[in-house]
Every structure is written in C-alpha cells, then in structure tokens.
Amino acid sequence: MNKVLFLFLLVLLGSCSDSELIGMKQISHGAQIYKAQCANCHQDDGSGLAQLIPPLKHSDYLKNHSNELPCLIQNGLKGKITVNGSDYQLAMPAVNGLTKDELADVCLYVLQKFPETPIQLSEAELHSQVDTCFKAK
C-alpha cells in the first residue's frame, strides 16, 4: 500500500514543472514574510482593520496598483487612498530590512492570495520592479 502511495506521489511531483515548484516555494516563503511583516496590520486573511487599515483581500487598489506593490512595501505609503469605496489615510510604514528575494516573494504571495483572480507577474517583470525600488532607496 505504502509503495503504491509513494509511486503516486512521485508521479504527482513529476507532473509539476521545475518552474512551478520554484514558484510554490517562493509563495510559501512569501507567506512567512507576510505573516511576520504585514499580518499585524492587514491581518492573516487580508481583511484589514475596521476603517483604519485597508483590506488587501479583493482590494481594487491592489488590483490597480499591482505594478507598484514592491515599491509600496519597500518605501511605505503616505496620504489618502481609496480602497473599495472607502478612504484611508493612516500612513503605512516602510518595511525595512527585506532582501530583494524576500520582497519579490512577499509580492508574489500577496498578488496570488488576495485579489479575486490571482495576478500573475512574470519573474523578469517582478524583479525589474524590485530592482527599481532598491535603486530609488
């Protein structure tokens, strides 16, 4: 029985391409960073906090600004924004001390997890955005 299960798992694993496996690893790494750096305010489920901290889950702002996400995390955000029809104005602090890979992974996770339909960025696109933010700092 165990052998059958083992073979089955082997086939299952083999059906994932290398790049898919790497992507899954990055997203799970991103989830850990999200938990440590973002979830205090935005909550584990991305629901935010009342009218004080905006939600990420199904957020139109996130959807419309997905290209800016790496810089937004790296530099923080000040000023009023509108998310799903509500205004928010509490400043978001910059998340300090992330490496380029960590920043990329947490973006992958957020864009995968919270929009109604996951937003796919190509590896190259994401890394060029991350590089831009690091240069700007």
Added chain:
Amino acid sequence: MKKLIPILFISFVGLLSSCSDEHNLPIYGNRETKEVMVDGKTVIDTIYATVPDFTFVNQDSFVVTQETVKGKIYIADFFFASCPTICPIMKKQMIRVYEKYKGNSNVLLLSHTIDPEHDTIALLKDYATRLGSDGKQWMFLTGDREAIYDMAAQGYYATAMPDSTEPGGYVHSGGFILVDTQRRVRGIYNGTSEDEVTHLMKDMDILLKENE
C-alpha cells in the same frame, strides 16, 4: 461494567459542577493596614493600592479625570497611531470588547496614546471614528507625555517609553488593564491574545456582578 456507567456518569457530573468560571479576582499592588475603631473596638483595615488621580483630554477635547470613571469598571491600554507592531492587533481585540459591552453604562474603555506629539486630538478623533467608537464609552486619551508614562507605570503596572531601536520608535506593553469601581487594578491581560481577551471579558462579567 454496565453497572459502573451510571456511577461514572454521576461522578463526572459532580466533577464538572466543581469547575466553575465564578472566582474572585485578585487585587493588584501593595497593600497597607490601618487601625480603625469599629463599635469601640480597634480592628485592622486593609488599604488597597488604587489608580492615582489623573487629568487627560479625549478625542473630543473633553477633560477626562478620575471623576469620569467613578462607579464604573474600565479597561486601560496604551498605543500610538503610527505603531506598526502590536497596536493593530490590540485594537482588533479591543473592538471585540467594545462590541460586547456597547451601551453598558457601567463599562468604559480608555486607550492612552504614548506619542502625544504625533497623535493630536484631531488625529485621535479620526482614529476613534475609524475604529467604530462612539467616543463616549471608548475614549482615546492624550495629555502631558510624562503624565501618561507615569500613569502607565504607577497606575497600571505597564511599560510605555520611547525606544529608538523599536519599529515606530516606542516600546510599550500590550496589556489590557482591568480596573474596578474603586479604582483598584483587578487583572492584566495580553491584549494581543484572543484567548486572554476572552478571559478578560469573563472577568469583566464577574466584576460587574460584584457591583450588583
């Protein structure tokens, strides 16, 4: 074995009834004794530590003092609006407490800012409104920086001070401090823990019954 089942059942019921949520809450702080005369006899009376008098201002610019909390039980906590670490978690939990006791005139919630320079009255007003507070039962207090820090340490056994090594620039304890109608601290709970805040609400019910 079949005969044993009713016996087991009865002893299990007995065991359950011996567990009860009803318990007396401790009284925090040092206590002193005083000799007083009762009916011509000298007896020893215990004097418990109480939260000192205070004067702060709330998000609507109203002065809040010990008179405001007179005859009520209240929870005190410390936060600052730009806090990226534990404050949002504490506020999520405080919303639970607020929702449960909303409209109960015997309960107040006092959230003190520890960053009065940044957290102006206008900012506190906005903060309160955004959290869903009516501003009367759950108040956001500011005042003289040193007075707030002294109050945290001496009144509520809590820590609040600037610390440049901390994210946001301040270190403070995440405690919810439960105070009774006689201004005695009766419990300190971790305001970032859902379980402890559930425990706090059970203890609030006990305190409210004490005053009935």
